[in-house]
Amino acid sequence: MNVDGIREMLQNGKSVEELVHSIFDKIEHSKLNAFVTLAKESALEEARRVDKHGAKGMLGGIPIGIKDSISTKGIQTTCCSKILEGYVPPYDAHVIERLKAEGAIIIGKTNMDEFAMGTSTETSRFGPARNPWDLSRVPGGSSGGSAAAVAGGEVPLALGSDTGGSVRCPASFCGVVGLKPTYGLVSRYGLIAYANSLEQIGPFAGNVKDVALLLDVISGYDSRDSTSMTKKCEYLKELKDDVSDVKIGVPKEFFGEGIDEKVEKAVWGGIKALEDMGASYTEISLPHTKYSLAVYYIIAMSEASSNLARFDGLRYGLRLGKDKDWHTTFSEIKAQGFGEEVKRRILLGTYALSAGYYGKYYLKALKVRTLIKRDFEFALKDTNVLITPTMPFPAFKIGEKIGEPLALYLADVNTVPINLAGVPSVSVPCGFAGKLPIGMQIIGRHFDEATILRTAYVFERNGGG
Amino acid sequence: MKEVIIGLEVHVQLNKLRSKLFCSCSTQYHDSEPDTHTCPVCLGLPGALPVTNGKAVDNAIKVALALNCNIEEWTMFYRKNYYYPDLVKGFQISQYDYPIATNGSISLDMEGGERIIRIKRVHMEEDPGKLVHVGTIDKSRYSLIDYNRSGMALLEVVTEPDLRTPKEARLFLNKLKNILEYLDVFDSSLEGSLRVDANISLAGGARAEIKNISSYKGVEKALLFEIVRQNNLVRRGVKVVQETRHFDEVRGITISLRTKEGEEDYRYFPEPDLVPITIADRVDDIKKTLPELPDAKRQRFVLQYGISDNHAKVLISELGLANFFETVATEVDANLSATWVADILKGELNYRDLDISAFSPNHMVQILQVLKKDTITENGAVQVIRTILDEGGTPSEIVKIKSKDLLKMDVDASENITLRVIEENPGAFQDFCKGKNEAMHFLMGQVMKETHGTVNRSTVIELLNKSKKEKLQNAPDNHREA
Numbered sequence: 001m002n003v004d005g006i007r008e009m010l011q012n013g014k015s016v017e018e019l020v021h022s023i024f025d026k027i028e029h030s031k032l033n034a035f036v037t038l039a040k041e042s043a044l045e046e047a048r049r050v051d052k053h054g055a056k057g058m059l060g061g062i063p064i065g066i067k068d069s070i071s072t073k074g075i076q077t078t079c080c081s082k083i084l085e086g087y088v089p090p091y092d093a094h095v096i097e098r099l100k101a102e103g104a105i106i107i108g109k110t111n112m113d114e115f116a117m118g119t120s121t122e123t124s125r126f127g128p129a130r131n132p133w134d135l136s137r138v139p140g141g142s143s144g145g146s147a148a149a150v151a152g153g154e155v156p157l158a159l160g161s162d163t164g165g166s167v168r169c170p171a172s173f174c175g176v177v178g179l180k181p182t183y184g185l186v187s188r189y190g191l192i193a194y195a196n197s198l199e200q201i202g203p204f205a206g207n208v209k210d211v212a213l214l215l216d217v218i219s220g221y222d223s224r225d226s227t228s229m230t231k232k233c234e235y236l237k238e239l240k241d242d243v244s245d246v247k248i249g250v251p252k253e254f255f256g257e258g259i260d261e262k263v264e265k266a267v268w269g270g271i272k273a274l275e276d277m278g279a280s281y282t283e284i285s286l287p288h289t290k291y292s293l294a295v296y297y298i299i300a301m302s303e304a305s306s307n308l309a310r311f312d313g314l315r316y317g318l319r320l321g322k323d324k325d326w327h328t329t330f331s332e333i334k335a336q337g338f339g340e341e342v343k344r345r346i347l348l349g350t351y352a353l354s355a356g357y358y359g360k361y362y363l364k365a366l367k368v369r370t371l372i373k374r375d376f377e378f379a380l381k382d383t384n385v386l387i388t389p390t391m392p393f394p395a396f397k398i399g400e401k402i403g404e405p406l407a408l409y410l411a412d413v414n415t416v417p418i419n420l421a422g423v424p425s426v427s428v429p430c431g432f433a434g435k436l437p438i439g440m441q442i443i444g445r446h447f448d449e450a451t452i453l454r455t456a457y458v459f460e461r462n463g464g465g
Numbered sequence: 466m467k468e469v470i471i472g473l474e475v476h477v478q479l480n481k482l483r484s485k486l487f488c489s490c491s492t493q494y495h496d497s498e499p500d501t502h503t504c505p506v507c508l509g510l511p512g513a514l515p516v517t518n519g520k521a522v523d524n525a526i527k528v529a530l531a532l533n534c535n536i537e538e539w540t541m542f543y544r545k546n547y548y549y550p551d552l553v554k555g556f557q558i559s560q561y562d563y564p565i566a567t568n569g570s571i572s573l574d575m576e577g578g579e580r581i582i583r584i585k586r587v588h589m590e591e592d593p594g595k596l597v598h599v600g601t602i603d604k605s606r607y608s609l610i611d612y613n614r615s616g617m618a619l620l621e622v623v624t625e626p627d628l629r630t631p632k633e634a635r636l637f638l639n640k641l642k643n644i645l646e647y648l649d650v651f652d653s654s655l656e657g658s659l660r661v662d663a664n665i666s667l668a669g670g671a672r673a674e675i676k677n678i679s680s681y682k683g684v685e686k687a688l689l690f691e692i693v694r695q696n697n698l699v700r701r702g703v704k705v706v707q708e709t710r711h712f713d714e715v716r717g718i719t720i721s722l723r724t725k726e727g728e729e730d731y732r733y734f735p736e737p738d739l740v741p742i743t744i745a746d747r748v749d750d751i752k753k754t755l756p757e758l759p760d761a762k763r764q765r766f767v768l769q770y771g772i773s774d775n776h777a778k779v780l781i782s783e784l785g786l787a788n789f790f791e792t793v794a795t796e797v798d799a800n801l802s803a804t805w806v807a808d809i810l811k812g813e814l815n816y817r818d819l820d821i822s823a824f825s826p827n828h829m830v831q832i833l834q835v836l837k838k839d840t841i842t843e844n845g846a847v848q849v850i851r852t853i854l855d856e857g858g859t860p861s862e863i864v865k866i867k868s869k870d871l872l873k874m875d876v877d878a879s880e881n882i883t884l885r886v887i888e889e890n891p892g893a894f895q896d897f898c899k900g901k902n903e904a905m906h907f908l909m910g911q912v913m914k915e916t917h918g919t920v921n922r923s924t925v926i927e928l929l930n931k932s933k934k935e936k937l938q939n940a941p942d943n944h945r946e947a
């Protein structure tokens with residue numbers, strides 16, 4: 001299911017209402033557990049409106065799934081956490097306003113790791129989402145529901161959010177295209193924060209063209225996000241079948257220990273294929289990569305410990321029977337409302353920011369982050385894209401790693417440096433390990449989404465993936 | 466008695482701004498229902514992001530300039546993490562390292578001469594919501610929260626421990642308020658516009674921090690209480706411990722809240738949703754917009770209008786009063802204006818708990834003009850002021866209606882009455898002609914009684930002297946007798 005296909009269907013006489021009905025029917029019979037809240041009424045109402053007045057806007061009549069971390073007015077938004085049970089935002093996130101303005105139809109909210117803290121969508125209070133390629137396996141995380149919904153043909157488009165790989169990891173595991181934009185390209189207004197200085201909302205689709213289209217809709221300056229920037233171009237227009245100017249850098253640190261052999265082979269195959277299509281490549285080094293995981297987890301957990309302080313059940317979210325005094329009430333709500341992984345990260349983050357430790361951890365992490373950023377800037381002077389495996393291995397079994405938080409943290413090794421550097425990166429399908437998809441990560445210069453999308457597009461068109 | 470050491474942390478609301486510090490909600494909530502001036506940002510709803518109000522930064526720079534501070538090249542916000550039910554996000558956006566300004570001062574005019582109070586730092590932060598209790602905080606069974614105040618821009622002014630008496634602390638606050646009102650960034654009449662944390666210790670002892678005192682008088686009262694309490698401890702040989710105390714306005718006492726061991730770790734870190742703000746490039750433009758400040762105005766009043774420093778000091782204590790004086794002084798004699806505005810009008814206003822906006826400078830000009838023309842007496846002018854304040858009306862209307870009491874009698878009428886008094890009191894007049902002072906006072910008293918004080922003393926004396934002269938010319942016998 002892709003945007004062009006749907007447009008053709010609609011042109012051939014199918015109504016948007018029929019389309020939306022069939023989508024809900026599919027979701028309701030699905031085993032993927034990709035959607036956690038459906039917006040049936042508003043979606044059908046909007047579908048009928050489009051049928052009556054015609055499809056308008058860049059996404060007129062096109063259905064889309066939204067990660068449960070993005071605020072949707074009138075539709076319950078919980079970050080798949082018990083603590084936000086029943087919270088219905090009174091306002092739309094910037095990206096939702098943009099989607100509505102361009103005529104998209106919001107189908108519902110997709111499954112995710114609780115507060116986006118995970119790599120498998122197993123920590124959701126709604127239960128794990130499943131990988132369409134193998135239902136016993138995870139779809140990746142944290143935006144697992146969005147990737148599974150697209151891969152499973154439930155919706156052509158979906159939005160996720162990527163703090164340390166949360167779009168690219170599930171895109172890789174589910175064999176779809178997922179982009180983490182440059183920090184500042186897409187407004188975060190309305191995205192429930194996990195780690196503010198790292199995350200971006202990003203698009204999912206079955207192909208590069210649709211990702212570029214969705215990026216066109218959601219990107220650009222928003223005065224409500226102080227870190228938001230003006231975009232330089234329209235991305236769909238920039239897609240050309242030409243990579244002759246593309247100079248690929250292959251950072252050796254991303255092919256090291258812990259990378260599955262089949263994955264490594266597939267990605268090298270992808271690089272060679274691009275070379276055949278006219279690109280060139282050189283092997284390069286990003287020397288501070290080894291500190292990335294430590295730096296990432298300190299920054300992310302520190303920011304998270306502060307971001308999640310507001311959930312006290314006082315104004316919205318979980319309530320527990322009889323209220324006691326404020327201190328007891330909010331302590332009990334937090335104890336029961338947050339899951340294990342969330343509590344672990346709040347505790348570690350609180351520790352890292354405490355008096356006497358701030359300089360040792362948080363401040364030091366910020367300094368090393370600057371070095372990592374410089375690595376990328378330096379490497380991307382002589383090259384215009386970097387290519388690496390997205391994930392070190394294909395999708396693992398549900399339950400296989402959930403008991404080992406550290407092993408799960410290590411899975412982010414190739415995705416977190418990109419968030420630390422703030423550069424854009426797209427994951428495209430690049431072959432299989434058995435019947436499980438492999439993802440290739442194409443990283444670009446700040447605000448140069450055009451080049452990485454074009455590289456991905458050429459790769460996809462010429463038989464990659 | 467040991468030396469007293471006081472430092473203040475003053476939180477003032479920048480309540481002249483149109484919108485809050487990080488959202489576009491209106492600041493005009495004081496007469497509104499709870500929670501009607503809120504949005505996702507100031508309610509701290511998940512996903513909402515702050516955006517700094519540039520005007521708030523400009524106002525903060527204005528204050529920093531007026532307090533003679535060093536203004537930093539750039540400034541940034543931090544998160545101050547703590548839990549309290551009025552705090553919607555579980556942290557307050559405040560400043561920590563890189564505050565907007567440091568190292569300023571305020572000069573106080575004390576009996577013993579000028580005192581310089583050093584300002585350590587000035588920083589911006591957001592106001593939490595307001596807790597409302599039925600009865601008192603310790604008796605109420607529940608708390609209500611009004612989030613209208615949440616996100617209002619606060620400026621925290623921190624002094625060095627340079628204050629030595631509770632009175633100095635009060636004068637410092639008055640001076641600060643005075644400066645802020647001159648800058649047009651602060652309206653002290655609004656509820657919750659000022660809150661003070663006061664640090665106080667006796668030389669060599671531990672300090673107590675009295676939190677959240679919400680009135681100017683409260684600060685002086687709390688400090689006076691604290692001096693007595695700490696002195697009593699010292700006298701009894703008990704060690705003063707470092708602690709945070711609460712001031713109970715009703716009972717006028719301070720109560721221990723927590724000792725040093727219970728101090729919170731605020732886990733400050735840079736607010737990731739905001740970017741550092743470069744301010745150095747704005748300072749010059751803002752400097753140009755700075756109005757004349759109280760100290761400068763006081764000097765100018767003395768030089769330009771030739772009025773006394775005491776009058777100037779009273780007149781500049783409120784910007785409205787100073788402007789009122791200048792309007793009046795350009796129309797009528799400056800010294801007369803100063804006396805009537807600073808001494809008489811100010812007194813009448815204070816008596817009625819009114820401010821200068823209750824009286825029109827035009828009316829003052831008219832009153833002083835008729836007074837100068839000798840059409841009414843001083844007493845009459847005071848009556849006109851009182852009538853305007855109590856009943857309304859304009860000076861000319863009042864003078865017309867109450868002419869019997871207020872109008873200065875014309876010279877003929879005065880003469881008739883004076884001559885009648887002379888006729889009715891021949892003995893006294895005789896004595897007067899002999900140069901007896903008491904006789905003059907007696908006759909004057911009689912004339913004043915008859916005219917209800919509506920004639921000028923000098924006119925009466927003139928008339929008496931004229932009669933004396935006539936008498937001496939017409940009655941040479943009497944003259945010889947004398």
Ligand SMILES: [Zn+2]
Pocket residue numbers: 485488489490502503504505506507508616
């Ligand atoms: Zn607001």
